[in-house]
Amino acid sequence: MENFNFYSPTEFVFGKDRENECGEYVLKHGGSKVLIHYGGGSAVRSGLLDRVCASLDKSGISYVKLGGVQPNPRSGLVYQGIDICRNEKIDFILAVGGGSVIDSSKAIAAGTVYDGDFWDFYCGKRITEALPVGTVLTIAAAGSEGSPDSVITKEEGMFKRGASGDAIRPRFSILNPALTQSLPPHQTAAGITDIMAHLYERYLTNSKEVEVTDRLIEGLLLTMVHEGPRVIKDPNNYDARANIMWAGMMAHNNSCGVGRSQDWNSHNIEHELSALYDCAHGAGLAVTLPAVFTYVCDHDVMRFAQVAVRVWGCQMDFANPRATAMEGIEKLRQFFISIGMPKNFEELGAKKEDIPKLVEVLCRGNGRDGSISGFVTLNEDDCTKIYELMI
Numbered sequence: 001m002e003n004f005n006f007y008s009p010t011e012f013v014f015g016k017d018r019e020n021e022c023g024e025y026v027l028k029h030g031g032s033k034v035l036i037h038y039g040g041g042s043a044v045r046s047g048l049l050d051r052v053c054a055s056l057d058k059s060g061i062s063y064v065k066l067g068g069v070q071p072n073p074r075s076g077l078v079y080q081g082i083d084i085c086r087n088e089k090i091d092f093i094l095a096v097g098g099g100s101v102i103d104s105s106k107a108i109a110a111g112t113v114y115d116g117d118f119w120d121f122y123c124g125k126r127i128t129e130a131l132p133v134g135t136v137l138t139i140a141a142a143g144s145e146g147s148p149d150s151v152i153t154k155e156e157g158m159f160k161r162g163a164s165g166d167a168i169r170p171r172f173s174i175l176n177p178a179l180t181q182s183l184p185p186h187q188t189a190a191g192i193t194d195i196m197a198h199l200y201e202r203y204l205t206n207s208k209e210v211e212v213t214d215r216l217i218e219g220l221l222l223t224m225v226h227e228g229p230r231v232i233k234d235p236n237n238y239d240a241r242a243n244i245m246w247a248g249m250m251a252h253n254n255s256c257g258v259g260r261s262q263d264w265n266s267h268n269i270e271h272e273l274s275a276l277y278d279c280a281h282g283a284g285l286a287v288t289l290p291a292v293f294t295y296v297c298d299h300d301v302m303r304f305a306q307v308a309v310r311v312w313g314c315q316m317d318f319a320n321p322r323a324t325a326m327e328g329i330e331k332l333r334q335f336f337i338s339i340g341m342p343k344n345f346e347e348l349g350a351k352k353e354d355i356p357k358l359v360e361v362l363c364r365g366n367g368r369d370g371s372i373s374g375f376v377t378l379n380e381d382d383c384t385k386i387y388e389l390m391i
Ligand code: NZQ
Pocket: 038, 039, 040, 041, 042, 043, 069, 070, 071, 072, 073, 097, 098, 099, 100, 101, 103, 138, 139, 140, 141, 142, 143, 144, 147, 148, 149, 150, 151, 179, 180, 181, 182, 183, 184, 187, 190, 191, 194, 252, 267, 281, 282
């Protein structure tokens, strides 16, 4: 196990109706004038936004609303949010929505107190200062409710890039699983896929002797394999929703990632797909993960065989561990298909002829030097072959 610091200061407020307490938590965490940031309308239609406003009113907190965050959130709205926060002297941002809304809120929070262009943070500058952010989560997926990360797409060039820093970890996150019952099945499934991807990105490590985190990841993957189909079959199953929601947080606040190197090549490869085709991030991952894993399997066959046996119930073939490893990858692929995720480029809406463009932006865009690194280093030729495996 490698040396690490783990700092996860978010207060999690979990359970039914807890959004009605958000005013108290804003006060507790020092907010007096709030920007309520939300998405394209689901929070309005469900009445959630009204409940959030009522709770702030009850606590005597004033607020300004800014809606319109789209999935794969864009830089344009971030600039608008920064202007509002400065002009209105906002001191707290409350994100009401999913990963896209939370990430846009985090970008605004960091940009408001920064003299330069907020995009600097998405080109590698670490975020060390930001307005405090709280969240009311409406979809179990990205894990942004507990993470120090934000992913934004810059319209010029359609670069989808991430920024990080403990300063943007939410001060509190309200997790009411019942709020996720209104999700369309495709979004529920995309969320399940993203959560599993966050676990696999950590599982693929070059660090040795990481039994605790290996076992945590395997336990969470097993939970997803159990609860995913239950919730797809019965979207109103509160208990399945609750387990998935907490697994989503655990998968990405890095409690399972400490003391070990991590991968993230699949996320980088997928981000180009959701940037170009505006597909759900999780749907892109369903197509990406099996392709990447097939390509890199030989780097550490035993790691893939281990997850195949421990999570997917495969029998270990000691004479041919690669066969076991590949069987586990195939079971993962079939699982994604079984919950309604796309299985290839065509179903995702991606085009073979775009591969050179995807590879160019992935490996050269935004200051990259021709490769991406994680579990293995992948150059342009490798990435081309991986996208080709998705056809
Ligand atoms: O905009 P509204 O109308 O709210 O609709 C949203 C959106 O269309 C809808 N939705 C959300 N909650 C709902 C609901 N519809 C009905 N009922 C509800 N309760 O679902 C759609 C997707 O929402 P979005 O916020 O985009 O989903 P998700 O949480 O999957 O976030 C995806 C974004 O997070 C980034 C992804 O790249 C992507 O941009 N990620 C962020 C990470 C982080 N900050 O740590 C890590 C992840 O790996 C990921 O990259």
